[in-house]
Amino acid sequence: MELFIGNKNYSSWSLRAWYLMSKFELEFDESQLVLDTPHFYSELKKHFTVLKVPALIDGDLQVWDSLAICEYINDAYLSQAAWPKYVTQRATARALSAEMHSGFIALRREMPMNIRAKRKIILSDDAIKDIARIDDIFSKQQVIYPNQWMFGDFSIVDAMYAPIVLRLKTYQITLSKAANSYCQHVLACPVLQSWITQALQETDIVDADEAGVDLKI
Numbered sequence: 115m116e117l118f119i120g121n122k123n124y125s126s127w128s129l130r131a132w133y134l135m136s137k138f139e140l141e142f143d144e145s146q147l148v149l150d151t152p153h154f155y156s157e158l159k160k161h162f163t164v165l166k167v168p169a170l171i172d173g174d175l176q177v178w179d180s181l182a183i184c185e186y187i188n189d190a191y192l193s194q195a196a197w198p199k200y201v202t203q204r205a206t207a208r209a210l211s212a213e214m215h216s217g218f219i220a221l222r223r224e225m226p227m228n229i230r231a232k233r234k235i236i237l238s239d240d241a242i243k244d245i246a247r248i249d250d251i252f253s254k255q256q257v258i259y260p261n262q263w264m265f266g267d268f269s270i271v272d273a274m275y276a277p278i279v280l281r282l283k284t285y286q287i288t289l290s291k292a293a294n295s296y297c298q299h300v301l302a303c304p305v306l307q308s309w310i311t312q313a314l315q316e317t318d319i320v321d322a323d324e325a326g327v328d329l330k331i
Contacts, residue, residue: 115142117183118158118169120149122313124323126227126277129309130180131168131187134273137305138192148318181215184270198265207264207271210251214274218244225281226323229313233326235285245287248278252293261299276300280310285326 117135119128135142147154147167158165162176170177170186177186188196197204220240237245252275255264263272279300282289289297300306 115140116145116171117142118145118147118161118167118171120147120154120167121316121318121320122146122309123229123316123318124149124227124320125167126222126280127166127180128168129227129277129280130273131170131183132309133276133306134184134196134270135187136308137268137273137303138187138196140187140191149320150322181211181270181274184273188270196270198267198269203265207269210264211271211274214271214278218248218278220244221248221278221281224325225285226325227277227281228284228323228325229280229310230316231284231324231326232329233285234329235326245282245289248275248282249289249293251275252296253290256292256296261295263299264296272300276306286329 115135117131119125119132122129132144145157147157149167155165158167158169161171162169162178164178166178168178168180168183170183172186172190175186177183184196188194198207220238221244224235224237224241252264259266263269264275265271279297281287282297283301
């Protein structure tokens with residue numbers, strides 16, 4: 115398998131697929147491309163019609179889109195282990211993943227993932243509502259599974275929300291105690307820490323993702 119990804123500092127969608135595959139210790143080749151460069155598009159054109167990352171090649175199969183890749187990996191390699199065990203849990207986890215996939219537009223627009231940065235930002239009312247919804251999701255799941263992943267064991271839904279946790283850290287967003295506990299659990303994961311370490315070593319700048327004002331440390 116070959117997984118095409120963008121900059122680890124910025125590419126939140128790349129992280130989602132990479133995180134799931136790495137967390138389950140699957141073997142794959144990683145092809146990293148610098149976002150929004152001629153080389154990025156020329157390389158993807160060799161294999162894909164949709165010129166976005168992440169994108170996966172597995173034999174003759176081409177899969178794009180984070181959630182589609184995660185679902186394929188779950189079906190093909192993980193014997194359904196990447197979703198919660200019980201049908202009611204799976205239904206909720208899928209709903210939350212779909213909500214992340216298609217929602218939180220204001221949050222994603224105003225708070226781009228930027229692991230290297232610590233920023234202050236003035237948020238719109240819509241972004242504040244998005245953060246409140248995130249806090250609610252994290253808090254409710256922590257009541258059921260304290261100091262664990264959203265449904266106890268790591269699953270696709272945790273991969274889908276990991277970039278949100280990183281955004282909340284970058285922009286120093288205050289959360290409820292329960293929601294913060296989930297964030298700390300995610301940030302402590304050695305696999306995610308590996309991604310973060312590599313992101314901190316990158317030097318490329320994507321101007322569109324440099325939001326906010328630097329905080330003095």
